[in-house]
Amino acid sequence: MRPRPSDAPLSGGHHEGTDPERSADDHAGALVMSGTVERGSFNLEADLIAAPGEVLGVLGPNGAGKTTLLRALSGLDALSSGSIRLGDLTLDDAHTDTFVPAQRRPIGLVFQDYRLFPHLNVRDNVAYAPRVQGAGRRQARAAADTWLQRLDLTALATRRPHEISGGQAQKVALARALAAEPRLLLLDEPLSALDAKTRLDVRAQLRSHIDQFTGPVLIITHDPLEAMIMADRLLVIENGRVVQQGTPAQVARQPATQYVARLVGLNLYTGTLDPATRRVHLDDGGVFTVTLGDDDLAPSQGAALTSRRVLVGLRPSAITVHTAIPTHASPRNVWQGTVASLELLADRVRIQVDATPPALVDVSSAAVADLALRPGTGVWLSAKATETEAYAYPGTDRKF
Amino acid sequence: MTSSDPPPAGQVPAQRTRQGARAVQARGAIPWPLGIPALLAALFLLVPLAGLLVRAPWRGLPHLLADSQVLDALRLSLVCASAATAASLVFGVPLAWVLARSQARGISVLRALVTLPLVLPPVVGGVALLLAFGRQGILGRLLDEWTGVTLPFTTAGVIIAETFVAMPFLVITVEGAFRAADRGYEEAAATLGASRLTVFRTVTIPLIAPSLLAGAVLCWARALGEFGATITFAGNFPGRTQTMPLAVYVALESDPEAAVALSLVLLVVSIAVLAGLRDRWLSTGTTP
Numbered sequence: 001m002r003p004r005p006s007d008a009p010l011s012g013g014h015h016e017g018t019d020p021e022r023s024a025d026d027h028a029g030a031l032v033m034s035g036t037v038e039r040g041s042f043n044l045e046a047d048l049i050a051a052p053g054e055v056l057g058v059l060g061p062n063g064a065g066k067t068t069l070l071r072a073l074s075g076l077d078a079l080s081s082g083s084i085r086l087g088d089l090t091l092d093d094a095h096t097d098t099f100v101p102a103q104r105r106p107i108g109l110v111f112q113d114y115r116l117f118p119h120l121n122v123r124d125n126v127a128y129a130p131r132v133q134g135a136g137r138r139q140a141r142a143a144a145d146t147w148l149q150r151l152d153l154t155a156l157a158t159r160r161p162h163e164i165s166g167g168q169a170q171k172v173a174l175a176r177a178l179a180a181e182p183r184l185l186l187l188d189e190p191l192s193a194l195d196a197k198t199r200l201d202v203r204a205q206l207r208s209h210i211d212q213f214t215g216p217v218l219i220i221t222h223d224p225l226e227a228m229i230m231a232d233r234l235l236v237i238e239n240g241r242v243v244q245q246g247t248p249a250q251v252a253r254q255p256a257t258q259y260v261a262r263l264v265g266l267n268l269y270t271g272t273l274d275p276a277t278r279r280v281h282l283d284d285g286g287v288f289t290v291t292l293g294d295d296d297l298a299p300s301q302g303a304a305l306t307s308r309r310v311l312v313g314l315r316p317s318a319i320t321v322h323t324a325i326p327t328h329a330s331p332r333n334v335w336q337g338t339v340a341s342l343e344l345l346a347d348r349v350r351i352q353v354d355a356t357p358p359a360l361v362d363v364s365s366a367a368v369a370d371l372a373l374r375p376g377t378g379v380w381l382s383a384k385a386t387e388t389e390a391y392a393y394p395g396t397d398r399k400f
Numbered sequence: 401m402t403s404s405d406p407p408p409a410g411q412v413p414a415q416r417t418r419q420g421a422r423a424v425q426a427r428g429a430i431p432w433p434l435g436i437p438a439l440l441a442a443l444f445l446l447v448p449l450a451g452l453l454v455r456a457p458w459r460g461l462p463h464l465l466a467d468s469q470v471l472d473a474l475r476l477s478l479v480c481a482s483a484a485t486a487a488s489l490v491f492g493v494p495l496a497w498v499l500a501r502s503q504a505r506g507i508s509v510l511r512a513l514v515t516l517p518l519v520l521p522p523v524v525g526g527v528a529l530l531l532a533f534g535r536q537g538i539l540g541r542l543l544d545e546w547t548g549v550t551l552p553f554t555t556a557g558v559i560i561a562e563t564f565v566a567m568p569f570l571v572i573t574v575e576g577a578f579r580a581a582d583r584g585y586e587e588a589a590a591t592l593g594a595s596r597l598t599v600f601r602t603v604t605i606p607l608i609a610p611s612l613l614a615g616a617v618l619c620w621a622r623a624l625g626e627f628g629a630t631i632t633f634a635g636n637f638p639g640r641t642q643t644m645p646l647a648v649y650v651a652l653e654s655d656p657e658a659a660v661a662l663s664l665v666l667l668v669v670s671i672a673v674l675a676g677l678r679d680r681w682l683s684t685g686t687t688p
Contacts, residue, residue: 074591102590115588119606129592132602180592 029087031184031216035079035094037065037072044068044240050184050216057231057248058220061259065240066220070188073218074109075102086184108177112189114169116161122172123148123157129180147175151209167198174209183215190219191226203229224263228252236260254293254313254391267314267359273390274307280390285356288312288333288383293391310390316350316362318387322380323371332382339377342368353381449667456664457657464661472639473647474665480555480643481623484562488570488619493612496571497600500578511575518568525564526632533560533633557634558641562623569622573615577608614677621673625666 031050036043044065050056060066071077073084075091083093086107091100116125127137127144135143148154151171156164164172170190177185190206191199207230210217221227227234228248236244236251236259244256255261261268271282273290280288290312320326326334337355349368351361359381363373373379430438457464464470499511517525533540533551544550551557581604589599605612627645634641636650644666651659 076587076590102587103593103595105591107591109588109591111584111588113584115584117585117588117603117606119609128589128594128602132589132592132594132598176592 029183031086033073033084035082035084037068037077038080039068039077042068042240046242048235050218052215055210055217055219055230055232057227057234058218058237059224059227059234060237061222064237066237070186070220074107074186075100075105106183107186108180108182109186110173110177110188110190112192114173116169116172118161121158121160122153125172126175126179128176143179147179151175166194167202170194170202185210185213185215185217187219189221256311256393265316267316269312269357271310271312272307273310280310280312282357286335288388289385290388290390291386293389310392312388312390314383314388316360319359319361319381319383321361321363321367321371322382325380326382332384333388334380334382336380339373339375339379341375342373353379355381452660452663452667456660460657461661464658465665469638470647470662473642473644476642477624477644480558480562481620483559484566484623485616485620487559487563488567489616492567492570493574496575497578500575515568515572517565522565522626522628523632526561526629529561529564529629529633552633553635553637553641555640558630558643561629561633562626565626565629566619566623570615570619573611573618574608577611581607617673617677621670624669
């Protein structure tokens, strides 16, 4: 968790004054969800915790279940089993048949497509939540003006949603959600509707705004860069299951699935480790001598040297390409294959090699010319054992 | 179509002609098997209206229209059509919402039944109303016994007959709008703390406002022109139940010139409705 500015929190202050029964701690409640959601034939099973002030990035490919998760949290859909709690509030509990509908959940949701009301101007959009929650027109507008000021939107107050840009609409949607004084903030693909240029600006601003929010924040995204930059911790979802949790650095270094590995540009293999020889028999064929990335994988004194399932990560830049079989003294993994394709990246060439196991290899364009590499060229690949790191499945190790 | 290079002087006329033909080809000429029936259809619709204008007793018009019976009929028509539209809005919009949103079984059967008056001959509607709300009708008898109120052959009866015939036009228009409305906005309103009724009032209704207006105008125009159900259920009493269409029909036998004059008034009202809707409804349907 990041340190928080002690002055002027964006939320929480209002409730403390109006409800003396509740302590400030109750409002700073963590989100705890453990349950399943069924939508048609799709089934999402999720366990997650987000602490107050923490930004949890929920990362996954399209169709992984991100939207389903979001709808369950916001109360637009119900859990089929399990529960959702926010601080001292039970929002959904299939066991006790508790279900708090969306309009009574203290949750702010910023939709991917913003969904600003087209018939209201910017100020009245932001004033909507205070208004429907019982504030008078003048009071609601005053509250809206405060939020517009904080998010630097005052100049747009009288514009209609179709008269503002995508980046501005995103900020208005955030202001509208925050004006409801939520205890949990959900952002659905917050930057996906923006063009690349606007995205950089908005990302920086959005980060600074959510940094001031005192409750838990969930950012749903399929963009790993967005997730890594915005979130304190990542939760990776695939096919309706949580496959990995960890800090962005952990996830990037030791991805649990091919999806994440591809996102962070890593060769990822699954296999079975023989701890005694430090050799991994890969599922796709081939054997690698590896370095053990996790301490608990190392054979400790007296422990049984049983083989176990591991992941092996190998950076494309750690692999060397040869046109003849290499001879070296240091322990290396050497295997043979055929160049399948070459792709020019910014400062290097990425080669896809058909081999056992297949690999992505990054080389300089000079090397491509020197070795006369083209699709169909037979090559030898080598990688130092110290660069070939084996680690246990991160997804199975759920520590909160 | 025009070339930037000036053509040689001698070729200009030939090129013009060819370009004219090309323009027609490019836009698509109307094939005669479609063009001739289309022309006949347009004439068929427009000639009677032209006849009305040609045969109108323009000179005696002010005198004819100043007749108190004509003014009574006009006033009654406007009041009853407006009341029927108001009743249709109050009851028909919630019905349209239920038809569009309810997941209950049998809702599609209900939809078919409540829109039946759209295709039912209005006279049959009038008979049905008599059987329900007449003094001996299933509801009418109870109403008479309990309150002493009878509906047939009263101004209230006119409003009921017009509502019966015209409300389905509003319901069907607004139901379509409720179906097509983006539910995403309603979800957004719910996450901001709005109850379902508040969502309906503050988001759904403003979003479908153009369709609501169109449905209300359709409903009003249909009520204004109502004849069959009205004369069957409410009768034809000048000043009480004789609306403009009834007055036109009666006048045609006794005073044809007055009938033409009354028809002219209804035509003017219809044209005014069309003109009023042109921008908001008849054009491409942009939201205001």
